Amino acid sequence: QVQLVESGGGLVQAGGSLRLSCAGSGSIISINAMGWYRQAPGKQRELVASITSGGSTNYADSVKGRFTISRDNAKNTVYLRMNSLKPEDTAVYYCNVDWVVVGIGPTQIYGYDYWGQGTQVTVSS
Numbered sequence: 001q002v003q004l005v006e007s008g009g010g011l012v013q014a015g016g017s018l019r020l021s022c023a024g025s026g027s028i029i030s031i032n033a034m035g036w037y038r039q040a041p042g043k044q045r046e047l048v049a050s051i052t053s054g055g056s057t058n059y060a061d062s063v064k065g066r067f068t069i070s071r072d073n074a075k076n077t078v079y080l081r082m083n084s085l086k087p088e089d090t091a092v093y094y095c096n097v098d099w100v101v102v103g104i105g106p107t108q109i110y111g112y113d114y115w116g117q118g119t120q121v122t123v124s125s
Contacts, residue, residue: 002026002102002114004095009119016123017083022095022116024076029101029108034071034078038091038121048093049080063089085123092118 008020024031035050049059049069057069068081078095095116102111 004116006116006119011122020080033098036080037094040091087125
């Protein structure tokens with residue numbers, strides 16, 4: 001059973017910084033792309049940033065230059081460093097992986113589209 005556990009959210013003043021972490025567990029052998037999404041009240045969930053297994057990154061225009069996504073493959077963990085936070089960054093942030101390889105030998109399987117439970121980020125003005 002693959003699980004993603006996020007941490008690092010909280011309340012911060014505008015202009016401040018936070019770092020989110022998302023650790024995967026459950027006999028994971030490898031993870032393909034990892035990403036962070038967010039959902040503000042009354043809005044659709046949107047992609048914030050993503051990173052491939054090779055380290056290529058992609059960012060939403062609204063966070064370019066302020067947020068940095070990174071990953072530690074040995075720890076099955078993805079990070080999101082958020083600087084110069086704005087009130088409009090307030091949302092629940094979710095991590096996602098598109099597919100993983102789980103288990104070894106004849107029990108090895110591919111698992112698809114896993115989500116974390118979400119962590120609240122609130123930026124006060």
